[in-house]
Amino acid sequence: MKPAVSETLLAQPLTLPCGAVIPNRLAKSAMSEALGTLDNQPTSRLDRLYARWADGGIGLCISGNVMVDRRALGEPGNVAIESEAQLPALRAWAAAGTRGGTQLWMQINHPGKQAPKGLNAETVSPSAIPFRADMASFFDTPRELTHAEIEDIVRRFGNTARIAKLAGFTGVQIHGAHGYLVSQFLSPHHNRREDQWGGSPEARRRFLMAVYTEMRRQVGDAFPIGIKLNSADFQRGGFTEEESLATIQMLADAGIDLVEISGGTYEAPAMTGMDVKDSTRQREAYFLEFAEKVRARIKVPLMLTGGFRSLGGMRSALASGAIDLVGLGRLLAVEPELPQRLLAGQEPTQVIRPISTGIGVVDRMALMEVAWYTRQLRRIGEGGEPRPNESGLTAFLLGIVESGWKTFRTRRLRA
Ligand SMILES: Cc1cc2nc3c(=O)[nH]c(=O)nc-3n(C[C@H](O)[C@H](O)[C@H](O)COP(=O)(O)O)c2cc1C
Numbered sequence: 001m002k003p004a005v006s007e008t009l010l011a012q013p014l015t016l017p018c019g020a021v022i023p024n025r026l027a028k029s030a031m032s033e034a035l036g037t038l039d040n041q042p043t044s045r046l047d048r049l050y051a052r053w054a055d056g057g058i059g060l061c062i063s064g065n066v067m068v069d070r071r072a073l074g075e076p077g078n079v080a081i082e083s084e085a086q087l088p089a090l091r092a093w094a095a096a097g098t099r100g101g102t103q104l105w106m107q108i109n110h111p112g113k114q115a116p117k118g119l120n121a122e123t124v125s126p127s128a129i130p131f132r133a134d135m136a137s138f139f140d141t142p143r144e145l146t147h148a149e150i151e152d153i154v155r156r157f158g159n160t161a162r163i164a165k166l167a168g169f170t171g172v173q174i175h176g177a178h179g180y181l182v183s184q185f186l187s188p189h190h191n192r193r194e195d196q197w198g199g200s201p202e203a204r205r206r207f208l209m210a211v212y213t214e215m216r217r218q219v220g221d222a223f224p225i226g227i228k229l230n231s232a233d234f235q236r237g238g239f240t241e242e243e244s245l246a247t248i249q250m251l252a253d254a255g256i257d258l259v260e261i262s263g264g265t266y267e268a269p270a271m272t273g274m275d276v277k278d279s280t281r282q283r284e285a286y287f288l289e290f291a292e293k294v295r296a297r298i299k300v301p302l303m304l305t306g307g308f309r310s311l312g313g314m315r316s317a318l319a320s321g322a323i324d325l326v327g328l329g330r331l332l333a334v335e336p337e338l339p340q341r342l343l344a345g346q347e348p349t350q351v352i353r354p355i356s357t358g359i360g361v362v363d364r365m366a367l368m369e370v371a372w373y374t375r376q377l378r379r380i381g382e383g384g385e386p387r388p389n390e391s392g393l394t395a396f397l398l399g400i401v402e403s404g405w406k407t408f409r410t411r412r413l414r415a
Pocket residue numbers: 029030031032033063064065107175177178228262271272305306307308327328329330331369370371373374
C-alpha cells in the first residue's frame with residue numbers, strides 16, 4: 001500500500017547522474033543483519049526483513065554490508081557473494097526488497113583488519129598496524145596485503161557488484177566508511193605503504209578509485225554506484241575533512257551517483273553519536289556541517305546519515321539545500337514503517353536512546369549498540385516485531401554467547 005503523502009519535501013523524487021530515480025528523499029542506511037547462513041548465503045529472513053522495509057515506504061534501501069570474500073568476514077552470518085551460483089537466493093532477496101518501486105542497493109565491503117579475533121584465519125590491511133591497546137583483545141594485528149592480493153580484492157568488488165545487478169538489486173554502494181578496508185587505505189594512520197598504494201593522499205586514494213573503476217566496468221554507466229564515506233575518522237593521524245573533500249571531488253569527477261556521509265571507526269565510533277559534541281547531537285544530524293562544506297564546493301548527490309530523529313530535523317536539513325537524501329539507521333530497526341508516517345507528516349513513534357548494559361567499558365563501544373539493534377532486525381526477519389524495551393545487558397550477554405558459537409561454527413565449516 002502506498003503511503004498517504006502530505007509531506008511534499010520528503011516526497012520528491014531524486015534523479016541520479018546515471019538516470020536512476022529514487023522515489024522519495026528517505027533512505028535506509030546500511031545495517032548489518034547477520035542473517036546469512038554460517039556459510040554466508042542469503043536466507044528467507046532477509047527477504048522478510050527487506051519486504052517489510054519496502055512496504056514501509058522507504059525510497060532507497062541500502063543492504064547491510066555484503067562481503068566480497070568468504071575468508072574475510074566482518075561478523076559471523078554476513079552474506080558473502082563470490083559466484084553466480086548464489087543467484088537464486090539473491091533474486092528472492094532483491095524481489096522482496098524492490099517491492100512497490102523501492103530502490104534496493106547492495107552495500108559491498110571488505111573488513112580488512114576490522115574483523116573480530118578468531119573469525120577469519122587471518123586479518124589483512126594495507127599495513128600491519130596494531131589496534132589501540134584497549135581494543136587489542138578484540139582485534140588481531142593484521143598482515144600487510146601484497147600487491148597481487150590488492151588487485152584480487154579490487155576484482156572481487158567488481159564481481160560482487162556485477163552479481164548484485166544480475167540478481168535484481170537496483171544499485172550498489174561501496175563501504176568506504178567506519179574503518180573497514182577502503183577506509184584503511186584512505187587513512188594515513190592505517191596505510192603506511194610506500195608503493196603505489198600509499199605514501200601520499202593521491203596514492204592512498206588509488207585503491208578506492210580502482211574499486212570504483214572496476215565496479216563501473218562491470219555494471220555499466222546506467223547502474224547506480226554510490227559510496228559511504230567518512231567526513232573524518234576522528235582519530236589522531238587519521239583521514240581528515242580536507243582529504244575527505246578531495247576524495248569526494250575525485251569520485252564526483254569520475255561519475256559517482258551518490259555520496260553518503262558518515263564518520264568514525266570502531267576505535268572512535270562517531271557514527272553512532274558517541275564521541276560527538278553535545279551541540280552537534282542537538283542539531284540531530286552529526287555530520288551536517290561537513291555536508292554543507294561538500295555542497296558549497298562539489299556538485300554530487302548527497303545523503304547524510306547519523307542522528308536524524310524528528311520530522312523537523314529531516315525537513316530542515318533537506319530545506320537548507322545541503323543534502324538530497326535523509327539517511328536513517330536505528331529508527332528503522334525499531335520502526336520499519338516509519339517512512340509512511342513521515343511522508344504523511346507525522347513524527348516517529350520511537351525515541352532512540354543510548355543502549356546501556358550498565359557496564360561502563362562495554363557501553364562505550366559501538367559493537368554494543370550493533371548487538372542490540374541486530375536482535376531487532378532478526379525479530380523482523382523472523383516475522384515478528386522489534387522490542388524497543390529489550391534490556392541492553394541481556395542483548396549483550398546473549399550476543400557474546402551467540403557470536404562465540406557462530407564464530408566457532410563458521411571456522412569449522414570453512415576448514
Ligand atoms: C545494527 C547496526 C548495523 C550497522 N551496520 C552497518 C553496515 O553494515 N554498514 C554501514 O555502513 N553502517 C552500518 N551501521 C551504521 C548505520 O548505517 C548508521 O551510519 C548509524 O547507525 C547512524 O545512523 P542512525 O543515527 O540513523 O542510526 C550499522 C548500525 C547499526 C545500529
